[in-house]
Amino acid sequence: MASLPPDFQQLKQDQLTPFLHDEIAVPDELQANVLITTVDKIYNWSRRSSMWPLLFGLACCAIEMIATAASRYDLARFGMEVMRPSPRQSDLMIVSGTVTKKMVPAIVRIYNQMAEPRYVLSMGACATGGGPFKEGYNVVSGIDKYIPVDVYVPGCPPTPEALIYGLLKMHEKVDRQSVTSVPWYRKDTSQFVPVPRLGPDVFDPRQVDLIKDTTLKAAAATTAAAANGASAGATEHARGPAQLSDKAIARMEEAKRRWREKKGLPE
Amino acid sequence: MSQATVVAEAPADELDLGPELADAVEGAWAEDTEKTYVIAPDRILDVLRHLRDVQGYDFLSNLTCVDYKGYGGKLRADVDARLEIVYNLYNTRRGGGSIGLHVRVPEDETVPSATSLYAGANLQEREVYDLFGVKFEGHPNLRRILLWDGFNGHPMRKDWQEAYFEEDVKPFRSRHPKGEYAFHEDKIPWAKNTTYPAGWDPDSWQEPVAYVPVSQAPHHENEPHLDTESIVVNLGPHHPSTHGVFRMLTRVEGETILALEPEMGYLHRNHEKIGERNTWLMNMPFTDRLDYLNSMSNNWSYALAVEKLAGIEVPERAEYLRVIMAEFTRIVNHTWSIGFILNDLGALQTPALYAIEEREMILDLFEAVSGARMMCNYMRFGGVVRDLPEGWHEQAAYLANERLPRALDELDTLLTENEILKARGRGVGYLPVEDLIALSVSGPMIRAGGLAYDIRKAEPYGIYDRFDFDVPTLPNSDIYDRYYIRLLEAMESVRILQQALRDIPEGETLGGRGGYTLRAPEGEVYSRIEAPKGELGFYLASDGKVAPWRYHVRSPSYINLNALGPMSIGYKVADAIVILGAIDIVLGEVDR
Known part of the structure; x- marks a missing residue:
């Protein structure tokens, strides 16, 4: 009888020994069917083998995305043929095409609606950095200005082979994750992205202070130039989720009050 | 309706408007390349009506605008009006080439809308209004179309500059021939392709009221006792049936469509x-x-x-x-x-x-x-x-x-x-x-x-x-x-x-x-x-x-x-x- 193991590793080893040395009798009919693996491996394998993309096309790249899903390139080989139009049911957002200022609020909203674990693949030059249209007045120079991106696929548009390579890189990334450290099982790690708003130009709620400084300073200096002439190198401050307006808070309070009243609960 | 294929006949080179409209033509333009006619703004509808009804130019193919501010060519040396509306008309029964018409407008004036004669002018005039700021009098629904309500300025005007503006014409000196240039993102404090007017305060910004298509009263001739309500259903811009980022605003009663307005611009790439x-x-x-x-x-x-x-x-x-x-x-x-x-x-x-x-x-x-x-x-x-x-x-x-x-x-x-x-x-x-x-x-x-x-x-x-x-x-x-x-x-x-x-x-x-x-x-x-x-x-x-x-x-x-x-x-x-x-x-x- 062995004494108490000195540490946890030893205990684990001792517990594994009977399995490793065939001391436990496995029934004959199951002999060839039992595999031992780690939780991470099986968790990641199942996730990446059924990673459903969002059915979401923006521009030219969407056509190549469709071609990738069609018979010749056959995305079904990777368990990805089920494209879901609903963000709630999909795991992967392929940003396939030019992101415009008019569209970006919708994209961020869709991203926020996707359930964790979620991934973003930026397909093509436009989604990655604005591409040939970068200078355009209605073009966002890259979706990563607003939402985090996992894999970038260059090309204009990327060929289906390139997209498949990007998807395989995404699989590799999934394979490296561990169930013990992934953010979506932890508290306070929600990655809610404030939805950009359409003003005189699109603006990010996280940058309101920065924009206000510049525009008001420009007005004060009575320069006729547009606000983009401000001094370079000003630091950018992420401000976290957007504050709700007083109106919205009042509306929610009112709804709560009505609900309490209906249920007969005390104020 | 079946008929023979329309084939090209001799195009009408001269604009024959008859005596009562002869004074509407102010002159010709660009005669070396493709001759067009300059029409007085207040007579354009008369000319279009004549061309459509008498000469059979029933197809308004192209309607656009040109901003000539800072134009360096010789042709317009003596013209003051900044903007020109261009019309190209075709005859779908006879084939052949187009009639090109120009209307010159100073910056702040309006032009009569062609929608009463050519319903197809609808979207094109809205585009001109959006990008150039030309107002069309009598247009049924003159709203921005490619950009959103509240956008600052009219971007296709020559003096409107985008955030990443460098020079008027490529190749930019910063890139050619040396090719050492700084990223535009580094020059702008918020590192994005956006500009805001001086004095604009984002905190007090209110988004304009969302547009809904015109309500048409539901009618039930057969069942007058039915009391139904029409509702607005929005399809898109992210919707699997819209072939991309397109949006349809529909007013429906039950499942029947009473009004449908296309909304676009979600892929406006300039x-x-x-x-x-x-x-x-x-x-x-x-x-x-x-x-x-x-x-x-x-x-x-x-x-x-x-x-x-x-x-x-x-x-x-x-x-x-x-x-x-x-x-x-x-x-x-x-x-x-x-x-x-x-x-x-x-x-x-x-x-x-x-x-x-x-x-x-x-x-x-x-x-x-x-x-x-x-x-x-x-x-x-x-x-x-x-x-x-x-x-x-x-x-x-x-x-x-x-x-x-x-x-x-x-x-x-x-x-x-x-x-x-x-x-x-x-x-x-x-x-x-x-x-x-x-x-x-x-x-x-x-x-x-x-x-x-x-x-x-x-x-x-x-x-x-x-x-x-x-x-x-x-x-x-x-x-x-x-x-x-x-x-x-x-x-x-x-x-x-x-x-x-x-x-x-x-x-x-x-x-x-x-x-x-x-x-x-x-x-x-x-x-x-x-x-x-x-x-x-x-x-x-x-x-x-x-x-x-x-x-x-x-x-x-x-x-x-x-x-x-x-x-x-x-x-x-x-x-x-x-x-x-x-x-x-x-x-x-x-x-x-």
């Missing part, structure tokens, strides 16, 4: 603004990305316009190569479109997969000849960029003679007599062809309504007058006919391909230098081709410098959407999806 910074040749790869299914015909249309403007000749072999590429493209587009009409009808994916199969074979050919599957960038001013590689002709001949006819026949067998397609398609989305013409709709849509108007016959370009092909028409102007006309047209394309591949001569493929240092003569031109989706036109104005002064794309997808609302009213929501699918839009071309 082709025209960028195009005016680019040199002439730099625009060629951008045209690929307009209608991204049909890059070859977009190339051709732009090359034709510049060739017309600068008077460039095209060698014989290059003309044949252009026809071959354009007709392959048409087959790609039509099979794709058929597949996705079926998709919209609920036959999810299977017909589309069949249709895409042939596309892959054709894309292989494109890749072999141009290096890219989709964005071919194959044509140049005066020809095509390179000759065919070895073995290309054999493979193309195999496709044209054997594989494609078989594939199209197979689609025909599987779909044309399909009962569901007939039940869902027959009589749905009907609009008489006269209305379609008035709405400036072009391409397969009008041929499915019985009008045999095809620019390849009506105003032949390239070498289309040498080929033996028919312009198929169908009488009913409904979804089913719009599906079937595409199949018939693809079959005609196969016929053209067989002839072109048989007759193609040896020889050079590019006359001149391909326009690398082109300076087009001062003037303007409007040139159009029969793209697979309809009439694709380029309106170019040049001041004699290295870049176009005005670069406007008259895109069929955009203007065909004029008909979406009128066609959908009275049908169910599920039919509206198919009606949109049968218009066959590509968002790259709708929003540009």
Whole structure:
């Protein structure tokens, strides 16, 4: 009888020994069917083998995305043929095409609606950095200005082979994750992205202070130039989720009050 | 309605307006390139009415605006008015060329809206209002269309500068010849492609009230006791049935559509603004990305316009190569479109997969000849960029003679007599062809309504007058006919391909230098081709410098959407999806 193991590793080893040395009798009919693996491996394998993309096309790249899903390139080989139009049911957002200022609020909203674990693949030059249209007045120079991106696929548009390579890189990334450290099982790690708003130009709620400084300073200096002439190198401050307006808070309070009243609960 | 194919007759060179309208013409313009007439702003409606009713110019093809602020050319030395509205009219019963009209407007004045005469002016005038700020008096719904309500300024004006503005014309000195430049993101405090007016306070910003389509009171003649309410249903911009980022605002009662308004601009990539910074040749790869299914015909249309403007000749072999590429493209587009009409009808994916199969074979050919599957960038001013590689002709001949006819026949067998397609398609989305013409709709849509108007016959370009092909028409102007006309047209394309591949001569493929240092003569031109989706036109104005002064794309997808609302009213929501699918839009071309 062995004494108490000195540490946890030893205990684990001792517990594994009977399995490793065939001391436990496995029934004959199951002999060839039992595999031992780690939780991470099986968790990641199942996730990446059924990673459903969002059915979401923006521009030219969407056509190549469709071609990738069609018979010749056959995305079904990777368990990805089920494209879901609903963000709630999909795991992967392929940003396939030019992101415009008019569209970006919708994209961020869709991203926020996707359930964790979620991934973003930026397909093509436009989604990655604005591409040939970068200078355009209605073009966002890259979706990563607003939402985090996992894999970038260059090309204009990327060929289906390139997209498949990007998807395989995404699989590799999934394979490296561990169930013990992934953010979506932890508290306070929600990655809610404030939805950009359409003003005189699109603006990010996280940058309101920065924009206000510049525009008001420009007005004060009575320069006729547009606000983009401000001094370079000003630091950018992420401000976290957007504050709700007083109106919205009042509306929610009112709804709560009505609900309490209906249920007969005390104020 | 059936009638003979419209063929080109002698175009009307002189604008014969009769005595009572003679004083409306203020003069002619750009006589060296393409002569147009300058009309007094208060008489434009009279002139348009005369041209439509007396001379038969029933098709308002192009309506756009040019901002001449800072114009350096000689032609306008004595003109003060800053903006010019341009109209291009065609006669769909007679064929032939266009009548071009200009109306000069000072900055703050309004122009009478042409919507009362040509319903098709609707979207085009809204675009001009959005991008240039010209107000059209009498327009029923003058709102911004490509940008959003509240956007600061009118970006196509020459003095409007984007956040990443460097210089007026490329190549920018910061990049050429040294190539050391800082990223624009580093110059802007918030590192984004945005600018805000001085003094603007984001905290107090209120978004404008969202637009809802006009309410039409629900009427129940048969059941007056019913008390129902119409509601607004929004489809898009992220919706699987809208073929991209397109949005439809519908007012429905039950499932019946009372009003439908298209909302676009979610893929507005500023082709025209960028195009005016680019040199002439730099625009060629951008045209690929307009209608991204049909890059070859977009190339051709732009090359034709510049060739017309600068008077460039095209060698014989290059003309044949252009026809071959354009007709392959048409087959790609039509099979794709058929597949996705079926998709919209609920036959999810299977017909589309069949249709895409042939596309892959054709894309292989494109890749072999141009290096890219989709964005071919194959044509140049005066020809095509390179000759065919070895073995290309054999493979193309195999496709044209054997594989494609078989594939199209197979689609025909599987779909044309399909009962569901007939039940869902027959009589749905009907609009008489006269209305379609008035709405400036072009391409397969009008041929499915019985009008045999095809620019390849009506105003032949390239070498289309040498080929033996028919312009198929169908009488009913409904979804089913719009599906079937595409199949018939693809079959005609196969016929053209067989002839072109048989007759193609040896020889050079590019006359001149391909326009690398082109300076087009001062003037303007409007040139159009029969793209697979309809009439694709380029309106170019040049001041004699290295870049176009005005670069406007008259895109069929955009203007065909004029008909979406009128066609959908009275049908169910599920039919509206198919009606949109049968218009066959590509968002790259709708929003540009």
